[in-house]
Amino acid sequence: MAKPPTLSATRDRLIRQGLKFSQLRLLVALEETGQMSGAAAQLAITQPAASRLMGELERMVEASLYTRHARGVVLTETGRLFAGTARAILRQLDETQQSVGAFTRGARGLVRIGAVTGPALEIVLPVIRDLRVTYPEIEITVNVETSDKLAESLLSHDIDFYIGRLPDGVDARAFQMQLIGPEPVALMVQIDHPLTRHEHVSLDDCLAYDWVMQPPGGLQRRTVETYLLENGYSIPDRVLGTSSLLLTLALVADTNAVAPVARSVGEFYAEGSALGGNIRLLDVAVDMAVSPYSLVRPAEHDMSPPVARVYDLVQASATRHASARPAAQDQDRTRRSPA
Numbered sequence: 001m002a003k004p005p006t007l008s009a010t011r012d013r014l015i016r017q018g019l020k021f022s023q024l025r026l027l028v029a030l031e032e033t034g035q036m037s038g039a040a041a042q043l044a045i046t047q048p049a050a051s052r053l054m055g056e057l058e059r060m061v062e063a064s065l066y067t068r069h070a071r072g073v074v075l076t077e078t079g080r081l082f083a084g085t086a087r088a089i090l091r092q093l094d095e096t097q098q099s100v101g102a103f104t105r106g107a108r109g110l111v112r113i114g115a116v117t118g119p120a121l122e123i124v125l126p127v128i129r130d131l132r133v134t135y136p137e138i139e140i141t142v143n144v145e146t147s148d149k150l151a152e153s154l155l156s157h158d159i160d161f162y163i164g165r166l167p168d169g170v171d172a173r174a175f176q177m178q179l180i181g182p183e184p185v186a187l188m189v190q191i192d193h194p195l196t197r198h199e200h201v202s203l204d205d206c207l208a209y210d211w212v213m214q215p216p217g218g219l220q221r222r223t224v225e226t227y228l229l230e231n232g233y234s235i236p237d238r239v240l241g242t243s244s245l246l247l248t249l250a251l252v253a254d255t256n257a258v259a260p261v262a263r264s265v266g267e268f269y270a271e272g273s274a275l276g277g278n279i280r281l282l283d284v285a286v287d288m289a290v291s292p293y294s295l296v297r298p299a300e301h302d303m304s305p306p307v308a309r310v311y312d313l314v315q316a317s318a319t320r321h322a323s324a325r326p327a328a329q330d331q332d333r334t335r336r337s338p339a
Contacts, residue, residue, distance in 0.1 A: 024086035109306030114162030118262030
């Protein structure tokens with residue numbers, strides 16, 4: 001008893017026998033036109049050449065694919081089955097060409113962005129909003145983390161670029177950086193906090209309450225503590241340490257705690273349209289800021305077209321943000337200065 005052919009023996013058999021894409025196109029055209037001459041015209045070949053291609057195809061599949069009649073030709077059941085498969089193959093090739101073209105134009109693909117919290121809102125979010133309209137086939141993932149974790153993710157190729165800082169102890173030669181600017185910090189409280197009823201609020205007033213900050217060693221926490229000490233204040237006596245923004249917001253909204261956050265984050269949640277607007281920023285320590293952050297990418301790595309497109313858009317957004325900050329700060333100082 002003969003053994004059935006193995007998978008390796010049947011795989012790509014038609015290709016190995018010399019199947020041509022022109023034969024697939026001809027079979028589809030033959031089904032559409034019902035005429036050998038019409039099908040040949042669609043392929044811009046002669047009718048004898050078309051007949052020869054069909055004869056070769058029938059010998060490959062070892063079956064009759066069409067029959068002639070007075071008005072032309074009609075596909076057999078086997079021919080119709082093969083024509084359906086041929087049409088699907090040609091359609092998939094067209095779709096693949098479109099996908100490859102979109103990818104090489106930077107209009108399609110996956111882009112993985114990392115960002116610390118403030119720039120994620122100020123710089124990345126506007127770019128994502130625009131991309132949903134201009135390049136909807138670009139898939140974006142955003143990883144909001146601390147700079148040390150973002151640098152690790154970049155080095156392990158888990159993200160394509162990030163907005164943050166270069167941690168201590170990493171080899172700076174592995175990165176390319178574009179400086180953006182400092183990250184202003186604001187003190188956030190709930191809308192009915194006793195301090196919101198003060199005409200003038202001092203840091204001494206704030207230190208009388210519980211604080212919610214990053215765990216010890218976090219960059220923002222070190223920044224706040226250094227600012228307090230350099231300006232003659234003490235460190236808060238009662239501090240809950242957490243790296244969770246969600247928990248920070250919940251604690252601030254439900255207690256009289258004070259929480260330092262990136263100013264852009266505080267402004268976002270203080271707006272009436274964001275989570276009910278039950279957050280307020282205190283008019284105090286307006287010059288407090290975390291050290292400057294940058295747009296960071298690998299030094300020795302070519303970006304794919306979609307990554308390059310999104311990187312350029314984020315870079316432009318960062319440049320606009322950096323140039324707009326001095327004017328906003330001047331307006332802020334003017335608003336806070338006594339008449």
